[in-house]
Amino acid sequence: MSKFKAVKSEVVNCLREGRFQHEFRESIDTKNMLSTGEISVDDVIKLILKTKGFQYESSPHHMVSGIDVHILKPDNWYIKFYFVEPDVMFISVHKN
């Protein structure tokens, strides 16, 4: 399985099982629309499932190089997260 497909599958599993948190810096970031309840978990799952390989990128976290930050850009959305076993941490979920 490609890295993209593995990431997509794992993040969807985390969302379905409720194993996810939202990153916090200074204040609750309204750019993370999943964290503020402006988009539902089901709708984020739908967006992730429709993401194609060319809409995916990843790079090492700028502070902890051993952790990859994943970015999905389905339609006009921007979804950014990283995994901290056994959960996923969302950084951004917003429209471009």
Added chain:
Amino acid sequence: MKFFIEGEKSKAICDHCKELANTTFKVRNVPISDGAGTVKGLLVSVCDKCDKIVAFPHQSSIKIKEFREQQTLNSIEARIPFHFSDILYTACTTINSSVPTSSLGPSVFRYYVHHLSKDRRRFKKLHKYMESDLFKGNSNNRFSIKLNESIMKDFNWLKEETKLSKSNLLKSIILLINDDINNKKYPKNIEKLKDLSILI
């Protein structure tokens, strides 16, 4: 859905310590970036080393959403005859006399705004109440109610569709409530509201 528990351990990247940190779930008051204020009593993930908040579980999002909605509540106000509040309070007692009318009244009104916006056949009846004797009276009593964004949209939609003024729409809705509930012409809604009233 997984629920995180106060005191439970987790991990997250701490922006302050600049490392993958061990964290503990604690209850804190948390500010929102859009300046809407501070959400009190939120379960958050706190860095064990620097004690700063580094993350929060999704279960806290429901409280954040509710807090932000409360900040954007809109109220409608109008002057209507005094007996309209008596009609609404009587309907509340008919629905469930054990719930305070001050709590149930606004909920019944909100229910009707939503109900009418979804039922084209029924909202068309609102006009007929303008001919009713009960529609008359000096508009000396202040009526005020808070509506969330969704119900406010329904209210504005009704206003647009019926071409009634704000106060005439309020009065017509209350007279429809009078017919449905006090005069028992629409028992379906009495039963629905009885069920809903136990949640108040």
